[in-house]
Amino acid sequence: MELFSIFIGAFLVQNIILSLFTGMCPFIGVSKKASSALGMGLAVIFVITLSATLIWPLYTFVLVPNNIEFMRTIVFILLIATVVQFVEMFMKKYMKSLYKSLGIYLPLITTNCAVLGAVIFNVNRNLDFGGAVANAFGISAGFALVIYLFSTMRERIDTNTVPRGFKGVPIALVTAAIMAMAFAGFAGLGS
Amino acid sequence: MASEPLKAAADVVSAPKEKTNYKGLFTAGIWKENPVFKMFLSLCPALGTTVSVFYGFSMGIIILLAVTLSSLTVSIFGRFIPDEIRVPVLITIIAGVVTIVEMLTQAFLPGIHGALGAFIALVVVNCIIMGRAEAFAMKNKPMAAVADAMGYGLGIVLAFTIIAAVRELLGVGAILGIQIFPQQFAISLFALPMGAFIALALILGVITTIQLRKNDEKLAKERAEKAAKAAAAKAKAAGTPAPVGGV
Numbered sequence: 524m525e526l527f528s529i530f531i532g533a534f535l536v537q538n539i540i541l542s543l544f545t546g547m548c549p550f551i552g553v554s555k556k557a558s559s560a561l562g563m564g565l566a567v568i569f570v571i572t573l574s575a576t577l578i579w580p581l582y583t584f585v586l587v588p589n590n591i592e593f594m595r596t597i598v599f600i601l602l603i604a605t606v607v608q609f610v611e612m613f614m615k616k617y618m619k620s621l622y623k624s625l626g627i628y629l630p631l632i633t634t635n636c637a638v639l640g641a642v643i644f645n646v647n648r649n650l651d652f653g654g655a656v657a658n659a660f661g662i663s664a665g666f667a668l669v670i671y672l673f674s675t676m677r678e679r680i681d682t683n684t685v686p687r688g689f690k691g692v693p694i695a696l697v698t699a700a701i702m703a704m705a706f707a708g709f710a711g712l713g714s
Numbered sequence: 715m716a717s718e719p720l721k722a723a724a725d726v727v728s729a730p731k732e733k734t735n736y737k738g739l740f741t742a743g744i745w746k747e748n749p750v751f752k753m754f755l756s757l758c759p760a761l762g763t764t765v766s767v768f769y770g771f772s773m774g775i776i777i778l779l780a781v782t783l784s785s786l787t788v789s790i791f792g793r794f795i796p797d798e799i800r801v802p803v804l805i806t807i808i809a810g811v812v813t814i815v816e817m818l819t820q821a822f823l824p825g826i827h828g829a830l831g832a833f834i835a836l837v838v839v840n841c842i843i844m845g846r847a848e849a850f851a852m853k854n855k856p857m858a859a860v861a862d863a864m865g866y867g868l869g870i871v872l873a874f875t876i877i878a879a880v881r882e883l884l885g886v887g888a889i890l891g892i893q894i895f896p897q898q899f900a901i902s903l904f905a906l907p908m909g910a911f912i913a914l915a916l917i918l919g920v921i922t923t924i925q926l927r928k929n930d931e932k933l934a935k936e937r938a939e940k941a942a943k944a945a946a947a948k949a950k951a952a953g954t955p956a957p958v959g960g961v
Contacts, residue, residue: 542907544762545832548841551754593817596835597809604802633805636758636839643832688923692754693915700911707908 526657529650531712533661539637540669541703543644546637550670550699551692553628555681560674564667566628568660571641574599574606575659578642579652599642604633637666673702736861743866750873751921755841759833760870760877761910767890770878771871772826776815776834778867781843784811785851785863792852804847805838812838842866881905881913 537543540550546567553563578599586592611629614622632638641662645655676698685694749755759777764770787807795803816834819827827834837843846866851859879889885905887895903909 544758544907544910545836547757547761548755551757593813596813596816596838597806600805600809600838601802604805633801634839634841634844636836639839640758640832640836643835647832686919686923687926688921689915689919690922693919693922696911696915696918700908700915703908703911707906 526653529654530657530661530664533658534665534668535706535709536712538665538669538706539641539644539662540666541699541706543640545640546635546666546670549631549635549637550673551695553631554670554674554677554695557671557674557678559628560670561667562625563628563631564670566625566632567635567637567666568663569625570603570607570610570629570632571638571663571666572656572660573610574603574638575642575645576656577606578602578646579655582646595643595646596639600633600639603638603642607633637663641666669702669706673699676702736858739858739861740865743862743869744872745869747866748869748873749842749866750870750877751918755845756870757914758836759840760874761907761914763830763833764874764878764881764910764913765885765905766882767875767878769826769829770874772823773830773833774867774871774874776819776830777837777840777842777870778864780808780812780815780837780840781846781867781870782860782863783815784808784843785846785859786856787811788847788851789854789856789859795852800848800852804844804852808843808847809838842870877910877914877917880917881909884913885909 533539539545540547549563549567554560581598581602582592582595586595586598607629611622614625614629641659644662645658648654648658650658673695677695680694680698689697743749745752747753750757750760756777759773763773784807788804791807812835815837816827819830819834846859846863850862854862881904883889883894884901885903887893887897887900901909904913
């Protein structure tokens with residue numbers, strides 16, 4: 524039950540895009556088409572959950588006992604880059620169809636601040652292992668949900684007339700603001 | 715290693731063409747290719763840290779420091795980095811620089827470090843830093859790389875300060891903590907997360923509209939000139955003197 528409330532808190536209430544402002548680059552850049560947004564979202568779920576699962580023991584059993592927490596940025600980013608590379612190679616070999624649909628988004632994920640952000644927020648919360656995995660899964664699922672919903676809205680905006688100066692990114696940000704207001708309604712759920 | 719920058723500087727002096735370029739390199743990033751307003755990059759801190767002018771400006775300065783230092787380091791060591799593994803090497807260099815900057819802020823400006831939180835560590839994955847390191851610093855001399863990086867860094871400082879000023883003024887009616895109008899008339903929405911999106915959207919919209927207007931005027935002017943020239947040429951070809959009022 525506690526894990527579920529952690530998951531809901533990360534998934535809807537403290538949404539990584541709409542209230543923590545991480546992962547804006549893919550949120551704006553990869554949300555023009557619903558299919559690519561879904562691909563990006565799924566790839567992010569995969570990478571964030573896997574790297575958070577690996578980073579929790581690394582941080583708790585290696586960095587903290589040796590008093591080298593200040594190295595965490597370097598360690599985390601290298602681990603994320605490795606995970607991304609590994610996932611890409613694994614998918615290419617054993618999951619051909621999934622690789623074909625997610626493949627092009629994987630290299631982009633290393634420099635996606637949502638991944639590093641999720642891992643850092645996760646470590647900052649001082650959760651136990653189960654909680655950390657639930658939190659990471661919630662964060663990444665929240666990312667996937669929001670980017671997918673946003674892309675479907677952007678597809679509709681494209682077919683409508685928008686003031687010239689607001690075409691593209693500005694109107695997308697206004698849409699995001701309205702989404703953020705809607706998501707603020709979840710405040711109070713979860714932990 | 716100490717001879718590297720000297721040698722590079724000597725190269726630049728011997729090539730007068732590059733000397734004139736510094737100003738162009740430096741100014742390109744500030745407005746013409748402003749990372750936030752024109753390239754829509756580095757939006758996470760632009761939204762997340764711009765609650766007040768003070769924090770927005772501080773975040774901008776931190777990014778400016780990080781991008782300058784990492785571009786300098788990359789341009790010095792760039793030629794030794796094999797092309798196939800350049801991305802992991804660059805990320806490691808940038809992560810090292812950002813860790814140094816983060817520890818410096820933690821030691822000397824603990825208030826700012828506490829308020830900006832994870833966003834300082836997230837500078838590692840800032841697209842501008844990686845982009846400048848890979849697209850420019852790798853292939854250029856240290857001096858040029860620093861000029862280029864400082865331009866983009868100042869562009870970020872400028873953008874963050876503008877966004878933060880709009881948000882602070884509308885959100886709490888103050889700028890840099892100085893009350894401009896009473897707080898009860900402020901729109902507190904702008905101090906909240908969703909206000910960040912709206913503020914940035916409005917600023918981008920205004921900038922784009924002004925730019926489009928300017929382009930329109932320029933196009934209209936060019937078209938008028940072209941038409942006048944064509945008319946003059948036509949008149950000349952016909953053997954009659956060109957109309958005086960045409961241009």
